[in-house]
Amino acid sequence: MATSPSDGGPSLRKDEAGPARPPFRRLLIANRGEIAVRIIRACRELGIEPVAVYSEADAGALHTGMADRAELIGPAAAADSYLSIDAVIEAARRSGAEAIHPGYGFLSENASFAHAVEEAGLVFIGPPPETLASLGDKLAARRSVAAAGVPTVPGMLVPLVADANGAMPSLELTAVGFPALVKAAAGGGGRGMRRVDRLEEVGPVLESASREALAAFGDGTLYLERLIAPARHVEVQLLGDRHGNLAVLGERECSVQRRHQKLVEEAPSPAVTPPIRELLVESARRVAGTVSFHNAATVEFLLDADGNHYFLEMNTRLQVEHGVTELVTGVDLVAWQIRVAAGERLSDAVLGATARGHAIEARIYAEDPHHGFAPMAGSVTAWRMPAGAGVRVDAGIGAGTALPVEYDPLLAKLLVHAHDRPAAIARLRRALDETLVGGVQTNLPFLRWLVDEPGFGAGSYDTGIIEERWGRGPELSAGPRAMAARAAIEARALARDGRPIAGGSASPRAENAWAAQARREAVSRRRSR
Amino acid sequence: MSDLEATIDGDPVEPADGWTLAWLDEAAGIARLSDGSRSEICLVEGSGSAWVVTLGGRRIPVSVRSWRERVLAEAESAARQHGGPVEVRATLPGLVVAVAVQDGDEVAEGATLLTIEAMKMQNEVRSPRAGRVSGLSVVAGLAVATGTPLLRIE
Numbered sequence: 001m002a003t004s005p006s007d008g009g010p011s012l013r014k015d016e017a018g019p020a021r022p023p024f025r026r027l028l029i030a031n032r033g034e035i036a037v038r039i040i041r042a043c044r045e046l047g048i049e050p051v052a053v054y055s056e057a058d059a060g061a062l063h064t065g066m067a068d069r070a071e072l073i074g075p076a077a078a079a080d081s082y083l084s085i086d087a088v089i090e091a092a093r094r095s096g097a098e099a100i101h102p103g104y105g106f107l108s109e110n111a112s113f114a115h116a117v118e119e120a121g122l123v124f125i126g127p128p129p130e131t132l133a134s135l136g137d138k139l140a141a142r143r144s145v146a147a148a149g150v151p152t153v154p155g156m157l158v159p160l161v162a163d164a165n166g167a168m169p170s171l172e173l174t175a176v177g178f179p180a181l182v183k184a185a186a187g188g189g190g191r192g193m194r195r196v197d198r199l200e201e202v203g204p205v206l207e208s209a210s211r212e213a214l215a216a217f218g219d220g221t222l223y224l225e226r227l228i229a230p231a232r233h234v235e236v237q238l239l240g241d242r243h244g245n246l247a248v249l250g251e252r253e254c255s256v257q258r259r260h261q262k263l264v265e266e267a268p269s270p271a272v273t274p275p276i277r278e279l280l281v282e283s284a285r286r287v288a289g290t291v292s293f294h295n296a297a298t299v300e301f302l303l304d305a306d307g308n309h310y311f312l313e314m315n316t317r318l319q320v321e322h323g324v325t326e327l328v329t330g331v332d333l334v335a336w337q338i339r340v341a342a343g344e345r346l347s348d349a350v351l352g353a354t355a356r357g358h359a360i361e362a363r364i365y366a367e368d369p370h371h372g373f374a375p376m377a378g379s380v381t382a383w384r385m386p387a388g389a390g391v392r393v394d395a396g397i398g399a400g401t402a403l404p405v406e407y408d409p410l411l412a413k414l415l416v417h418a419h420d421r422p423a424a425i426a427r428l429r430r431a432l433d434e435t436l437v438g439g440v441q442t443n444l445p446f447l448r449w450l451v452d453e454p455g456f457g458a459g460s461y462d463t464g465i466i467e468e469r470w471g472r473g474p475e476l477s478a479g480p481r482a483m484a485a486r487a488a489i490e491a492r493a494l495a496r497d498g499r500p501i502a503g504g505s506a507s508p509r510a511e512n513a514w515a516a517q518a519r520r521e522a523v524s525r526r527r528s529r
Numbered sequence: 530m531s532d533l534e535a536t537i538d539g540d541p542v543e544p545a546d547g548w549t550l551a552w553l554d555e556a557a558g559i560a561r562l563s564d565g566s567r568s569e570i571c572l573v574e575g576s577g578s579a580w581v582v583t584l585g586g587r588r589i590p591v592s593v594r595s596w597r598e599r600v601l602a603e604a605e606s607a608a609r610q611h612g613g614p615v616e617v618r619a620t621l622p623g624l625v626v627a628v629a630v631q632d633g634d635e636v637a638e639g640a641t642l643l644t645i646e647a648m649k650m651q652n653e654v655r656s657p658r659a660g661r662v663s664g665l666s667v668v669a670g671l672a673v674a675t676g677t678p679l680l681r682i683e
Contacts (some may be wrong), residue, residue, distance in 0.1 A: 381574060488535055489544050492575075
């Protein structure tokens with residue numbers, strides 16, 4: 001990239017100034033939370049009328065109020081609202097939308113949904129349904145990617161099944177090598193995944209892993225893959241159009257994870273040297289060649305301690321962490337998703353974009369990092385997000401928002417951009433110190449710890465960083481205890497006529513959302529009996 | 530300034546000396562703690578004796594009582610130990626996997642009341658004293674959070 005807004009000069013080239021006329025007149029966003037807000041903003045900038053959908057639990061949500069119009073699509077349970085293909089298509093018809101952006105999660109990788117959108121005569125902001133169907137089968141993807149000459153994690157290319165007598169295919173399993181991971185062929189996110197250290201451990205975990213995969217993805221097929229550890233999770237961002245152009249927009253480092261889900265991402269990766277990057281990009285191009293897509297896409301790799309990379313999976317949708325790539329490349333991925341869906345060609349500026357400076361994203365979740373990152377339910381009282389140079393906040397909530405237990409507890413993504421990695425870390429530390437979230441425990445203590453963690457500062461960390469270095473976090477030390485005692489005593493003394501502060505008879509321990517959800521389900525099960 | 534005392538997790542805590550609190554946004558509970566040369570922003574929520582102070586993003590439950598309230602509470606808890614009803618609450622979040630008693634059952638001190646599974650461990654909840662079970666409010670299959678009332682022993 002030749003220019004960036006920080007150069008002070010004219011920062012918008014002709015082809016970045018947006019299309020001459022809006023790609024669509026009206027677009028429906030089949031999602032909620034911060035990503036729905038992000039897409040609404042992109043629509044506004046492109047001159048498109050955004051239409052939101054919402055469940056009964058989200059009537060007062062930020063995204064519901066921001067769009068030109070909002071369509072109710074069902075009750076709180078995602079299965080009956082945000083995951084209901086019929087309800088979403090009907091909302092699009094009612095509102096006169098021409099296209100549907102699925103965001104990430106929910107229906108974004110559902111081939112039947114993509115098909116239904118096309119059947120309804122609307123444009124799906126995503127790949128063709130066949131691409132989603134083929135990528136959904138991780139084993140098939142492993143086979144075709146391996147055939148394209150891309151290194152895959154060593155392991156099985158066919159489903160793991162016991163023979164008629166219940167015996168394991170020992171030779172095949174031994175060939176994979178141990179320790180290994182039992183994985184679900186139909187999905188990711190750690191569901192259906194089990195670590196096995198010896199051949200004898202495989203048999204006993206199959207039933208529960210298969211059941212978990214079946215419940216999560218509707219398919220209990222499993223396979224075995226060697227465990228690469230220590231490993232870093234590095235992914236390459238792609239953007240394709242309908243004319244065969246492919247932009248490779250550099251990599252993201254996503255190794256800070258809990259429960260196999262990302263918490264902090266950065267671009268570029270501190271582990272990727274120019275020679276490694278060249279190999280990653282070549283592999284990503286080859287993977288892209290195995291499927292047809294005209295959308296944003298991500299190829300995920302594991303990087304071992306020696307710098308070898310192994311294909312993990314490919315997603316042909318927007319990723320949560322797309323913002324770090326936007327910051328370093330200056331390419332608006334959401335706007336381009338919409339533009340290429342309407343048939344536009346990728347511009348030369350996009351095709352030639354390179355990374356500039358360093359960007360980090362810290363995801364702010366309603367989760368208790370001192371108790372296994374358990375999701376928390378409750379209502380957000382105080383809400384102060386940071387601002388200032390090089391800071392971007394993509395939030396899905398505001399003060400007073402109740403957090404429905406039915407959905408992902410992601411509250412906001414805090415992104416920073418600076419000229420290099422140390423400056424980006426300093427900026428993130430400053431921004432975190434400006435951030436205040438009241439009413440519910442968040443993972444902010446973990447994020448604040450991370451920016452001062454020496455290994456993170458040096459860029460030397462892997463996917464084990466939370467388990468090995470954070471654990472349950474430091475004990476509450478004497479300093480903060482004394483300060484908290486002082487604050488509470490003074491607050492009570494200052495509170496005239498015993499008036500509650502910040503909406504509350506503070507419940508000392510807000511209910512764990514897992515517990516709340518399970519309780520609700522147990523109650524509804526009993527009712528339905 | 531007052532006779533207020535603070536406890537955290539049941540332990541008395543000496544408040545930081547020389548620091549004072551000033552509201553920045555009282556409605557939202559945003560305040561500045563300052564000792565004249567240093568300052569720190571914190572969040573304060575609560576009323577009466579139940580408060581939560583958020584420092585560095587960490588929510589710290591603080592109980593604030595006058596010495597009179599403390600003496601009363603201590604007397605109450607002593608009375609409870611001598612025959613008053615005792616509320617049995619979950620001490621950890623988990624799943625109730627078995628309930629061994631029902632309302633009206635007479636139980637001995639230490640008898641198993643129910644079993645909560647957490648982190649794949651089976652934890653037996655035992656009766657704090659002899660008495661009669663009442664107000665049983667959970668069933669097997671129910672998830673409970675820390676502090677969820679389970680039943681009473683009268």
